Amino acid sequence: MLHHHGEGSTPERSVPPKPGSARADRVEVLGVASTCGFPHSCRPAGTSLARAEDSRAGRHTCSVVVSRRWAVFLVLVGVWSWVIWPRFAVAIWNDDRSWANGGSTPTSFLWVHALLIAASLAIGTAVAVLGIRAWLAARKQLAARK
The missing domain is CATH 1.10.287 (Helix Hairpins)
Structure with missing residues (x-):
């Protein structure tokens, strides 16, 4: 994932998130990582975060809310x-x-x-x-x- 820190700066590649951190609850959609914002809905009930990260490789399991x-x-x-x-x-x-x-x-x-x-x-x-x-x-x- 690339982050841009303002005008004149160069984009930097971010460090992969550590399991258990808020950033670890990401979903991959078309190869772009994004934060869902609802960690509890990103993994099946009773599944640990680390196991959910391994089991959903390449799958998008979070809900997208459209009004x-x-x-x-x-x-x-x-x-x-x-x-x-x-x-x-x-x-x-x-x-x-x-x-x-x-x-x-x-x-x-x-x-x-x-x-x-x-x-x-x-x-x-x-x-x-x-x-x-x-x-x-x-x-x-x-x-x-x-």
């Missing part, structure tokens, strides 16, 4: 992607620059935009799915509190 507002925002971003990009796809399809040889051969203009649209729809779908899952988890957590 219902953020969940709705994520779903709306996904919906927005599905409203905007198909309309853009129709405009690209009908553009004269998309076709060569009298409309029979697709050009690189069409292929590049088709790839852009496909990637954007995939990302929008993934974001919407995460939003839906966050909404359901928040609803389940709220019901458990009652």
